[in-house]
Amino acid sequence: MALPRYRILVVAPAWVGDMVMAQALFMRLQQLHPGLELDVLAPDWTIPLLSRMPEVREAIPNPFRHGELKPGARYRLGQSLRARGYDQAIVLPNSWKSALVPFFAGIPQRSGYRGEMRWGLLNDRRRLDASKLPLMVERFVALAHAPGSALQVPLPLPALSVDESRRQATLAKLGLTASARTAVLCVGAEYGPAKRWPPQHFAELGKTLHGQGFQVWLVGSAKDAEAGSEAARLSGGACLDLCGKTSLDEVVDLLASASVVVSNDSGLMHVAAALGKPLIALYGSSSPAFTPPLSRKARIVSLHLPCSPCFKRECPLGHLDCLVKLTPQRVLDEITAALDKEDHD
Numbered sequence: 148m149a150l151p152r153y154r155i156l157v158v159a160p161a162w163v164g165d166m167v168m169a170q171a172l173f174m175r176l177q178q179l180h181p182g183l184e185l186d187v188l189a190p191d192w193t194i195p196l197l198s199r200m201p202e203v204r205e206a207i208p209n210p211f212r213h214g215e216l217k218p219g220a221r222y223r224l225g226q227s228l229r230a231r232g233y234d235q236a237i238v239l240p241n242s243w244k245s246a247l248v249p250f251f252a253g254i255p256q257r258s259g260y261r262g263e264m265r266w267g268l269l270n271d272r273r274r275l276d277a278s279k280l281p282l283m284v285e286r287f288v289a290l291a292h293a294p295g296s297a298l299q300v301p302l303p304l305p306a307l308s309v310d311e312s313r314r315q316a317t318l319a320k321l322g323l324t325a326s327a328r329t330a331v332l333c334v335g336a337e338y339g340p341a342k343r344w345p346p347q348h349f350a351e352l353g354k355t356l357h358g359q360g361f362q363v364w365l366v367g368s369a370k371d372a373e374a375g376s377e378a379a380r381l382s383g384g385a386c387l388d389l390c391g392k393t394s395l396d397e398v399v400d401l402l403a404s405a406s407v408v409v410s411n412d413s414g415l416m417h418v419a420a421a422l423g424k425p426l427i428a429l430y431g432s433s434s435p436a437f438t439p440p441l442s443r444k445a446r447i448v449s450l451h452l453p454c455s456p457c458f459k460r461e462c463p464l465g466h467l468d469c470l471v472k473l474t475p476q477r478v479l480d481e482i483t484a485a486l487d488k489e490d491h492d
Contacts, residue, residue, distance in 0.1 A: 153180045154231065156254060158238040158245050159189040159197075161213065162337070163395070163414025164438065165283065166193040167305050167421050169239060171441070172287040173202035174303035176237075179291055186231070188248060195396035196418070199307040216244060225251020237290050238262075238269065258290055283438050304441050305421035309403045317400035321389070325404035328361045330482070333410035333419070334378055334390060335371030339460025341432035342412050344470050346374050350381035352409065352475040356482075357385035364389055364405075366398050366415065407482055412438070420445050425485040427478055431470035432457050444489070446481050448473065 155176060159169055166189065177183050186205045187197055197206040210224075211217060225248045234256065236249030241262035249257045250268045258271040265272065273294055280286045280298065289298050318325060332349050336342035353363040363382075365375045367390040375390025393401065402408060402419050409427045410416035412435075419426045420442035428440045430449040434456040439447065449455070455469040462469075 152182045152184050153235075154184045154233045155180070155186070156207075156228070156231075156233045156236045156249060156252070157185065157187045158236065158240065158249065159187050159193065159209070160239050161190050161193070163193060163196065164417035165239075166196050167307070167414070167417035168284045168438070168441065169287055170200050170202065170305040170307070170421065171284050171303050172237070172239075172291055173200060174305075175288050175291040175299075177202045178303070186233075192395065195394070195399065196307065198396075199309070199399065201308060211244070218247065221247045222251045224248050225253075228252040239287060239290075243268070260286070260290075281436065284441060302441075304443075305417070306423070307399065307418065307421045309400070309422065314400040314403055317397045318404060321393070321397070321401075323364075323387075323401075323404075326362060327406060328359075329404060329406050330356045330361045330363045331402055331405040331408045331419075332363060332365050332378075332386070333367060333408065333413060333415040334365050334374045335367035335415075336411040336413040337368075337370070338413075338433070341457070341459050341462050341467065341470075343374065344411055344429050344431070344473065345467075346377040347381055348470075348473070348475050348478075349374075349378040349409075350386065352478055353378065353382045353386035355475065355479055357382070361406075363387065364401060366390060366393065366401055368395075407486060409478060409482070416440055425482075425489050427481045427485065429470070429473065429478070431455060431467070431473070432459055432462070434458070444485070446485055448478060448481055 184204050187203050188207045188209045191208045194206045197203050229252050233254045236254040236257045238246050238259035243263045246265050246268035256271055257269045259269050260275045261272050288302050334349050356363050363386045365386050365388045369391035372391035375388040379386045379388035403422050405424050407425045408419040411429050412433045416428050420440035426445040428445055428447050435447050450473055452469050
């Protein structure tokens with residue numbers, strides 16, 4: 148008689164980049180529990196990413212927005228999950244609210260870091276030693292292991308799958324054709340202006356790349372539409388502005404079509420890393436010491452000014468020198484080096 152399979156529910160983070168990094172946890176769980184049935188409770192805007200993670204059996208929409216309590220609705224969702232017979236829940240967000248659904252679902256082992264007032268809701272509460280686990284991805288993956296056990300390294304690297312027919316359909320829908328010299332520039336960063344390279348720099352870089360025979364696509368969400376439009380205008384037509392004109396799923400296909408990607412420290416940076424693309428990651432107010440792109444093909448560019456990283460949404464000094472003084476030529480040099488390495492690997 149076949150033994151029953153182990154079943155885990157992961158309560159996922161809300162940020163796109165964090166969801167990409169969570170794939171390393173999903174990979175480790177599958178390594179530790181062969182035949183694991185792994186489901187993920189996730190915000191609907193991140194579900195396109197989960198469809199590209201073969202480790203995940205099912206993505207369950209998490210209908211609760213940031214700050215919403217709705218205890219009755221959380222109770223009903225938890226009750227609806229009881230019949231699935233999960234053996235364990237792993238709660239990645241640190242909020243009290245995020246631990247309610249697994250508790251209401253009656254999942255016997257509920258794991259996560261102590262967070263805010265989660266006594267009782269979690270019965271496998273871990274104390275986080277940030278000095279031993281400085282990276283977010285390390286903190287995620289550590290939850291796959293028994294409490295107190297050492298983190299097994301190397302960590303698995305996120306690797307999003309790409310369906311070639313779907314990728315081609317996305318390009319056809321947008322009237323695009325990928326070439327061997329396609330640069331995708333990710334102009335946005337959800338966290339705030341202090342993580343965004345100026346549109347004029349993207350425009351100058353785009354003009355130079357276009358002159359070298361690249362087609363240049365600007366991508367981002369609807370919130371990046373203004374930056375994308377400005378960069379496209381300043382580029383004099385060298386850059387094609389696709390910001391706010393695509394779904395996340397379509398953006399993943401566009402990134403998968405790139406020969407090189409330039410990105411702010413953002414969710415799309417992590418997506419490009421997980422697609423294995425040569426990647427130039429631009430850091431201003433933030434630091435790669437906590438959430439670096441998880442790829443051997445990523446090249447991190449930062450000026451390391453005395454005032455950075457400040458981790459602020461807006462420059463507290465009003466000049467944004469950490470990004471303004473990061474010149475397009477410096478980024479172009481990194482692109483050249485990355486593509487030369489790609490050609491010789």
